[in-house]
Amino acid sequence: MFNIPELDNIVCQQLNRHDMAQCVCVCRRWHSIVAPYLWYDIGSVWGEFNRQAFRRLVLNDYYLYAQQRQGQLKQDQYQYQDQEQEQEQEQEQEQDQEQDQDQDHDLYIQEQYDDLQELSHSFFVPPLTKYGSMIKKIPKHADFLRYFQPPSPDSKTALTNPYGQGQEKELQQQQQQIEKKPTPQQLYRHFLSRCHAIEHHDQLSISIDDLMSDDALKTYGMLAPHARVLRTDTSKPHENTVEPWKLKYILTRCTSKLRVLNLRFIAVGSKNNPMMNNKDLSITRAAAAVTTTAIKAEHTGPELNIKTINLYGCHSDLASRPFWLWLWQQCRYVECLEIGEVNQLVAQTLVSSMPTCMPALERLHLGGNDGYRSTLTDHHISELITGSPQGLKSIVATGTISFLRDSLSSLTSHFATLETLIIPANYRLDGNSLLPILSYCPRLHTLDTVLIQGYSDVVLCKMDMDIFIDLDPKTNTLIPWACENTLKVLKLMITGVPRPDLLREDEVIIVPEKHVDGSGIDTGDDGGIGGRKPQCQVYERLGRFVNLEALWLGHNPFMTYNFYHTEEHDRGYQLQCLEMTVESGLDRLISLKSLKELDVSDLETRIGLVDVQWMTKHWPQLHTIAGLSPHTDDERAIKWLQHYYPDIRLPASELFWV
Structure with missing residues (x-):
């Protein structure tokens, strides 16, 4: 080795664990250089045999540490007895006898200490004692816990003591002095206590199933101070009941590092918990009461700094209400709140606490991302929207969240701060509801009413052409909107556009043949029913969004719908649209000039070669045109784009039809 850290690092990174183990045995110099790289990453230890060898090292260190603690306790006891004897001897004032006793007692203590040291040296000192400070990386919690699982008796990977029969007897004697064999959770905690240089994972996933044991609860308590993202997980989504004080126990051990909290569980109080069985659980109700009392008097450490809290599936009974009230008090720095499926009690405590406990709230996400139907009522949604004292910047509603009268009226209190509004799949949301948002939100940069999270029975939000144009009746000109210079994403279906080039006869679409001059039927600009003046007015309104980057006028081209070919034709393919x-x-x-995405999926457009040439010329940043179909008159335009602009994506909506 070069004894130069930079060069040693380059060399050791090219070696596998077997080669580094060989280098460690060369000499002391190589040992001191290569050993830290050998122990740096425990996750690279593969194979059941090697994992059991690692467990044996930790187990030996555990027994040695336990013996040292017992020896230290005995030594402290002897010292205490010595002090008592000295006091008695001072009272009797027998100096000579006192000195003799002191010498005898010191000799006795020294003999006991020498015996302990001899016992420690005779027992194999595992490398964990020396190299624990070199370990930096470990696997994730669930994976690393398997490293400490004992092998089955008939397992071929069960290890024998490689240190000789004499040392094996000493090992057995020391193990017998330990009252109870350590569990995997105890070995895990011992390993963490001995290795102080570990770079802990930012994400901590708590298994609700494991919280049935106080042993696992203590382990989570040791890992909590290092977590930036804390989430609850379970293998039984409908049976993930847990006493809330256990989560409180973990949260009180978190520090200001915690940024994201994801919760999915059913909080059940101790008295009403149907799963509570003193015969099966090691944590009794008495222990729960003691721990809860300790927690109430404990939380004086660093204040939690949670920025995002996600309630994906939280239910609670009345006995767990104090936990939720306590949790909301820890959310004074929360900026983003995501609410999925919650029951009435959780929603009520949240609504009542938001104005005082979440002064920094800026983003509200309703509906979650898991595709279930939300149980939030219109009143709760309205209270959640108005609960932010400083004004919301982002409101996102996914799933089956529907904005009714109270919810829509509550949006007006955030017009001055609103920047992002995503509220698709809404029965009550129409053009009359969207017009005030577009007119009076000076910071709005995203308006999305198209995105759907996989539901097939939704009614798509549409805005009538006359409402979108928004003419001043006195001057017959477009009324200025507050978001004209800020809007960057507009995903909106504009309907009611007259299409004189299309005739319908018995629900069959007929596209008239073009004249010899290619102009088609008469579609003059006379402003009547047969003219194109309404389309020009829609284009003029769209042209005012000078910073627009994404324009979606059709369906979502990346979603699959199963209601296209139903009797309700207006819910699928759109005829009254822009050409x-x-x-x-x-x-x-x-x-x-900044437009990057154009979506005309499932619209009866007439985009041709001349039109795509104009788009590529005047929209230099364009990279996606969704909705062009190779089975229509756009075939030449598609081939031209593929030849001259291969970087432009052309997703065809027909590929997503059912």
């Missing part, structure tokens, strides 16, 4: 051609007024969108 998206230069001939119909597309050139009025020349100001959209």
Whole structure:
């Protein structure tokens, strides 16, 4: 080795564990250089045999440490007895006899200490005692816990003592002095206490099933101070009941490092817990009461600094209400709140605590991401929206969340601060509800009413053309909107656009043949029913969003719907829409220099070669055009784009039809 840290690091990174183990045995110099790299990452230890060897090292260190503690206790006891004897001797004032007794007693203590040292040296000192400070990386909690599981008696990987029969007898004698064999959780905690340089994982996943044991609860308590993301997980989603004081025990041991808290469990109080059985659980109700009392008087350490809290599936009974009230008091720095499936009690405690306990709340996500139906009522949604004292910047509603009268009216209190609004799949949301949002939100940069989280029975939000144009009746000009210079993402279905180029006869779409001059049927700009003036007005409104980067006028091209070919034709393919051609007024969108995405999925557009050439020329940042179908007149346009602009994505909506 070069004894130069940079070069040694390069060399050791090229070696596997077997090669590094060989280098350690070369000489003392190589041993001191290579050993830290050998012990750096325990996760690289593979194979059941090697894992059991690692467990044996930790187990030996555990027994040695226990023996040292017992010896220290005995030594302290002897010293205490010595002090008592000295006091008695001072009272009797027998100096000579006192000195003789002191010498005899010191000799006795020294003999006991020498015996302990001899016993410690005779027992194999595991490398963990010396190299524990070199261990930096370990596997995740669930994976690393398997390293400490004892092998089965008939397992071929069961290890024998490689240190000789004499030392094996000493090992057995010392093990007999330990009242109880250590559990995997105890070995895990002992390992953590001996290795202080470990780079702990930022994410800690708590298994609700493991919290039935106080042994696992103590382990989670040791890992909690290092967590930045804390989540509860379970293998039984509908049976994940837990006493809330156990989660409180873990949360009170977290530090200001904690940023994200994800909760999914059913909180059941001790008295009403149907799973509580003193015969099966090692944690009794008395122990729960003692621990709860200790926690109430304990939390004087660093204040929690949670920024995001996610309630994906939380239910509670009345006995667990104090836990939720305590939890909301720890959320004074929360900026993002995500609420999925919660019962009425959790929602009520949250609504009552938000104005005082969450002064920094900026983002509210309702509905979660798991595809279940939310149980939040319109009143709860309204209270949650109005609960932020400083104004919300982002409101996202997914799943089956529906904004009714109270919810929609509560949005007005956030018009001054609102930046992102995603509220798709809504029965009550229409153009009349969206118009005030577009008109009076000066910071709005995202309006999405198209995104759907996998539901097939939803009614898509649509905005009528007349409402979207928003003409001033006095001047017959477009009324300015507050978000014209800030809006970057607009995903909105605009309906009611007259299409004189399409005739319907018995629900069958007929596209008239073009004249010889290619102009099609008469679609003059006279402003009547047969003209294109309404389309020009829609283009003019869209052209005012000068910073627009994503324009979705059709369905989500990346979702699969199963209601396209139903009798309710207006829920699927759209006929009354923009043609998206230069001939119909597309050139009025020349100001959209920042446009990157265009979606016309399931719209009866007439995009041709001339139109895509105009788009690529005036929208230099364009990278996606969704909705072009190779089975229509757009085939030449698609081939031209694929040849001259291969980087532009062309997802076809028909590929997602059911």
